[in-house]
Amino acid sequence: AQTVTQSQPEMSVQEAETVTLSCTYDTSESNYYLFWYKQPPSRQMILVIRQEAYKQQNATENRFSVNFQKAAKSFSLKISDSQLGDTAMYFCAFMKHDQGGSEKLVFGKGTKLTVNP
Amino acid sequence: GAVVSQHPSRVICKSGTSVKIECRSLDFQATTMFWYRQFPKKSLMLMATSNEGSKATYEQGVEKDKFLINHASLTLSTLTVTSAHPEDSSFYICSARRLAGGPGEQYFGPGTRLTVT
Numbered sequence: 726a727q728t729v730t731q732s733q734p735e736m737s738v739q740e741a742e743t744v745t746l747s748c749t750y751d752t753s754e755s756n757y758y759l760f761w762y763k764q765p766p767s768r769q770m771i772l773v774i775r776q777e778a779y780k781q782q783n784a785t786e787n788r789f790s791v792n793f794q795k796a797a798k799s800f801s802l803k804i805s806d807s808q809l810g811d812t813a814m815y816f817c818a819f820m821k822h823d824q825g826g827s828e829k830l831v832f833g834k835g836t837k838l839t840v841n842p
Numbered sequence: 843g844a845v846v847s848q849h850p851s852r853v854i855c856k857s858g859t860s861v862k863i864e865c866r867s868l869d870f871q872a873t874t875m876f877w878y879r880q881f882p883k884k885s886l887m888l889m890a891t892s893n894e895g896s897k898a899t900y901e902q903g904v905e906k907d908k909f910l911i912n913h914a915s916l917t918l919s920t921l922t923v924t925s926a927h928p929e930d931s932s933f934y935i936c937s938a939r940r941l942a943g944g945p946g947e948q949y950f951g952p953g954t955r956l957t958v959t
Contacts, residue, residue, distance in 0.1 A: 775946060829891070830876075830946060830948065
């Protein structure tokens with residue numbers, strides 16, 4: 726079974742600064758996907774970024790980027806130029822590649838990020 | 843695009859009664875829908891996966907007869923909590939996957955807060 730661990734229950738950052746959220750995972754799978762989801766106070770989860778395990782290049786989406794270390798099973802999220810709207814719970818998630826099309830996401834417990842003005 | 847709605851957003855019911863939660867994909871056809879449960883300060887736990895026109899696949903430990911899932915159309919899935927008890931009080935979130943979506947690309951509803959008195 727896969728597990729996802731987020732060791733930082735809460736973090737805070739000043740507006741315009743950079744913050745990194747940690748995530749580690751455990752799996753015996755060789756082909757899988759990793760995700761960061763954002764859940765703002767409104768509660769609706771939003772996909773922030775996705776990384777395919779077979780790709781060595783780290784994914785980036787505007788101010789969001791990841792540091793994917795496959796050997797270490799680490800998948801951290803870096804948020805640059807933090808904005809007040811980034812305040813949310815951030816969940817790291819794992820999904821194994823399934824030829825049958827199963828899309829089971831395994832989530833970590835989340836990190837509550839507060840961006841301070 | 844890719845909006846998922848849930849109704850109701852909040853519901854209070856008495857112990858022993860049943861309550862139905864609807865999940866709709868508003869602007870796309872959802873081949874697969876997922877139902878999650880989120881406890882306070884906890885991660886999302888997948889309850890079941892449903893494909894349109896077929897029986898839902900439940901995760902281990904989730905009672906099929908208690909949490910009835912119906913996915914009758916490509917835009918609607920329902921979760922019925924039968925004979926609800928106070929321990930069923932939780933935040934229920936659905937997500938939907940569209941046919942053309944990338945791996946793990948699930949669109950989440952805003953959630954339904956269920957309180958059983």
